[in-house]
Amino acid sequence: MSESKELSILVVGAHPDDIEFGCGAILLKEAESGARIHFLVCSLGEAGSNGTPQEREAESRAAAARCGATIDFIECGGDGNMQATPETARGIARRIRETKATVLLAPSLVANQHPDHSAIGKAAQDAARLARYAGIAELSDAPPHAIASLYFYAITPGAEPREGTPFVFDVSLQVDAWREMMNCHQSQMKTRRYLDLQLSRARTLGLQTGCEYAQALWPNDPVLVNGLNSAPRGIRLF
DSSP: OTTOSSOEEEEEESSTTHHHHHHHHHHHHHHHTTOEEEEEESOOOTTSSSSOHHHHHHHHHHHHHHTTOEEEEOOSSOTTOOOOOHHHHHHHHHHHHHHTOSEEEEEOSSOOSOHHHHHHHHHHHHHHHHTTOTTOGGGTTSOOOOOSEEEEEOSSGGGSOSSSOOEEEEOGGGHHHHHHHHHTOGGGGTTSOHHHHHHHHHHHHHHHHTSSOEEEEEESSOOOOSOGGGSOOOSSOO
């Protein structure tokens, strides 16, 4: 992904902080390579115990600014009530068309501790198809657009897909900026050490991979390569 200078990434999160915790270091790496990045956040975290919706929105905007991303918020049923409905999928599909995204990133489809995560992941998967259909009346004012690839990120270890092979990104050079990005969400640091949890995940994956820190994305589909010479190496250190 990081080789393209024309990359446009739309990254969808159910709540403020999902994007930053789940794939923030990857986004920083892509931004350094010239990618255009847009955050799409599907709630203001209004059902949470820490932080007001206004505080959560401000934190998300500050975090997006850390990687030069634009950001938008949409209503998808409310925090804790999200479902992969046609309406939600169309809302995401509209943003795909408007941003002309090359790549779509979304929460993993694996159910974990918050049901909104997998619901928005499924809605985003559906949206990728709807975005290219010209005959959808509700989207007729936005020209159809087909993304090139859909990848899923895991916000927690429990959300990591057990099937399929992920792309693993060396984010060692981005870890300090990623820490600052996550630290924008101070309202969420009051009860759990979320920053340390994410850094420890990245450190463990990095050690398994042969670098200091790493994050992963899971492709929705098999990845086409031109030959073994162009295929990336595996992370196993034979």
